[in-house]
Amino acid sequence: MTLLDEFQLFLKTLGxxxxxxxxxxxxxxxxxxxxxxxxxxxxxxxxxxxxxGRFQIRLGPNRCGPxxxxxxxxxxxxxxxxxxxxxxxxxxxxHFIAPIxxxxxxxxxxxxxxxxxxxxxxxxxxxxxxxxAISSLSMLAIFMAAWASCNKYSLIAGLRAIAQMVSYELPVxxxxxxxxxxxxxxxxxxxxxxxxxxxxxxxxxxxxxxxxGSLAEMNRCPFxxxxxxxxxxxxxxxxxxxxxFALFYLGEYGVAFVYAAVITTLFLSGWQGPFLPPVLWxxxxxxxxxxxxxxxxxxxxxxxxxxxxxxxxxxxLPMSLINLIVVAIEILLVPASLxxxxxxxxxxxxxxxxxLFSRMFTFGGGRVEV
Amino acid sequence: MKFEHYGLGIAKGMALTFEHLFRKPITVQYPEEKxxxxxxxxxxxxxxxxxxxxxxxxxxxxxxxxxxLLVTHRSEPNRFIVDKxxxxxxxxxxCGLCVESCPYNAxxxxxxxxxxxxxxxxxxxxxxxxxxSENHRPSAYFRPQFDADxxxxxxxxxxxxxxxxxxxxxxLSTRKRGPGA
Numbered sequence: 045m046t047l048l049d050e051f052q053l054f055l056k057t058l059g060x061x062x063x064x065x066x067x068x069x070x071x072x073x074x075x076x077x078x079x080x081x082x083x084x085x086x087x088x089x090x091x092x093x094x095x096x097g098r099f100q101i102r103l104g105p106n107r108c109g110p111x112x113x114x115x116x117x118x119x120x121x122x123x124x125x126x127x128x129x130x131x132x133x134x135x136x137x138x139h140f141i142a143p144i145x146x147x148x149x150x151x152x153x154x155x156x157x158x159x160x161x162x163x164x165x166x167x168x169x170x171x172x173x174x175x176x177a178i179s180s181l182s183m184l185a186i187f188m189a190a191w192a193s194c195n196k197y198s199l200i201a202g203l204r205a206i207a208q209m210v211s212y213e214l215p216v217x218x219x220x221x222x223x224x225x226x227x228x229x230x231x232x233x234x235x236x237x238x239x240x241x242x243x244x245x246x247x248x249x250x251x252x253x254x255x256x257g258s259l260a261e262m263n264r265c266p267f268x269x270x271x272x273x274x275x276x277x278x279x280x281x282x283x284x285x286x287x288x289f290a291l292f293y294l295g296e297y298g299v300a301f302v303y304a305a306v307i308t309t310l311f312l313s314g315w316q317g318p319f320l321p322p323v324l325w326x327x328x329x330x331x332x333x334x335x336x337x338x339x340x341x342x343x344x345x346x347x348x349x350x351x352x353x354x355x356x357x358x359x360x361l362p363m364s365l366i367n368l369i370v371v372a373i374e375i376l377l378v379p380a381s382l383x384x385x386x387x388x389x390x391x392x393x394x395x396x397x398x399x400l401f402s403r404m405f406t407f408g409g410g411r412v413e414v
Numbered sequence: 415m416k417f418e419h420y421g422l423g424i425a426k427g428m429a430l431t432f433e434h435l436f437r438k439p440i441t442v443q444y445p446e447e448k449x450x451x452x453x454x455x456x457x458x459x460x461x462x463x464x465x466x467x468x469x470x471x472x473x474x475x476x477x478x479x480x481x482x483l484l485v486t487h488r489s490e491p492n493r494f495i496v497d498k499x500x501x502x503x504x505x506x507x508x509c510g511l512c513v514e515s516c517p518y519n520a521x522x523x524x525x526x527x528x529x530x531x532x533x534x535x536x537x538x539x540x541x542x543x544x545x546x547s548e549n550h551r552p553s554a555y556f557r558p559q560f561d562a563d564x565x566x567x568x569x570x571x572x573x574x575x576x577x578x579x580x581x582x583x584x585x586l587s588t589r590k591r592g593p594g595a
Contacts, residue, residue, distance in 0.1 A: 100434070101434055101439050102439055339431065339432070342431045343427045343431040398420060399420050
């Protein structure tokens with residue numbers, strides 16, 4: 045029973061009319077989730093800018109408020125005040141809808157993310173499928189943005205983005221299937237409850253593939269070539285300005301938060317942890333995953349397009365298939381009391397597989413060794 | 415088998431960036447912290463020494479912009495009194511030719527570099543504003559006699575004696591010229 049269900053029952057005992065005790069808790073939950081997500085996204089933006097600064101021996105934004113914490117708010121106000129330019133030949137309606145269509149799925153995913161056992165908007169029994177389905181929606185929105193801009197460079201960037209996202213969707217889903225099999229449920233709450241040991245220990249390879257795949261899905265370094273800050277202007281949202289651009293920007297960080305939260309739920313045992321309250325544990329883990337993403341951004345150079353595709357189709361996909369088969373066999377053969385055997389086998393297997401697969405294929409038709 | 419190709423290279427890179435977190439930031443918080451410029455900066459606003467100036471007008475002829483206005487009258491034989499000495503820093507290109515051409519060392523470049531104004535008219539500086547004073551000091555450009563009084567240039571440099579990990583504000587003159595420098 046979630047907190048919202050309890051709230052609903054409480055209203056029912058107060059004798060509220062049917063429509064009120066149904067809609068009021070739902071709206072309350074949605075408002076809380078949206079507010080929390082936006083606040084955390086703002087904190088993430090600040091954290092990214094500060095930490096990236098420190099990685100580059102700079103200070104980062106430090107003037108606006110204590111330690112520059114209000115800098116994202118100042119930036120948001122600045123962006124709100126900017127002129128909203130729509131290209132003359134743009135498809136005005138689609139151009140207007142696209143940024144909203146990017147941002148809404150990000151918020152929708154949080155409906156099934158458990159911040160705590162009870163702190164979840166709705167515990168769907170197909171939560172994992174819901175997440176995959178909804179987060180794929182932003183792909184459509186990106187294509188809408190690229191198409192409606194009436195700009196060939198935007199369109200090329202949009203097509204690239206979609207090629208990248210479709211390619212990386214497969215290994216991500218495959219590694220998610222492994223988790224669902226091990227937890228024998230698709231409900232996010234049940235997946236977390238099944239993790240007496242975090243699944244990162246039981247499926248290191250699956251976790252690695254999911255992490256890298258989600259990096260590509262959220263267009264983060266080292267897979268951010270379609271909106272490479274240092275090389276091209278912006279990719280598919282070249283023609284956007286003002287509030288619409290801000291929505292794309294927020295959406296990007298929102299997706300980063302979504303995938304950090306999903307990785308936490310699927311592989312890092314979600315809200316579970318000693319001493320601290322569960323919500324805090326969840327946020328700490330999300331924060332650590334996001335920091336790891338930042339750390340990779342500060343370190344790794346960008347991949348080329350062909351390298352990106354090769355990595356998805358020749359490396360991640362076969363690896364995730366093998367991982368899936370191995371996990372399935374292990375679930376059948378290894379008794380639950382012998383989980384440490386599974387950990388040893390899987391870590392060994394992950395190391396061997398990565399070595400073998402790196403040797404088996406080379407990028408760029410053998411010109412570049414990997 | 416080189417493990418650099420199988421993820422060790424990435425791990426090394428990650429370790430390197432992690433070390434960067436603990437180094438001192440090189441950021442200069444500009445309005446509060448300022449570095450000393452080069453002693454020989456061709457800075458903004460000419461510095462004029464009225465007692466040395468004879469009003470010969472060599473500087474006005476040397477100026478490629480035609481930027482210096484000099485009006486004099488003769489008071490006694492072989493003596494000019496300077497009525498007007500004006501310079502438009504908005505048009506000045508800081509070539510330093512006026513300073514180099516002055517036969518009596520009466521002109522020097524300034525030390526300042528932050529002279530933005532709200533009005534174009536404010537750029538035109540008259541005799542009083544150009545005269546050398548405590549707040550209006552000359553740089554050592556083409557005037558080596560001022561060199562000793564000026565603060566040494568400070569640069570943000572790696573402190574090599576401490577393993578290159580910490581950054582310090584070091585005056586340029588104390589920098590050690592090692593084999594790597």
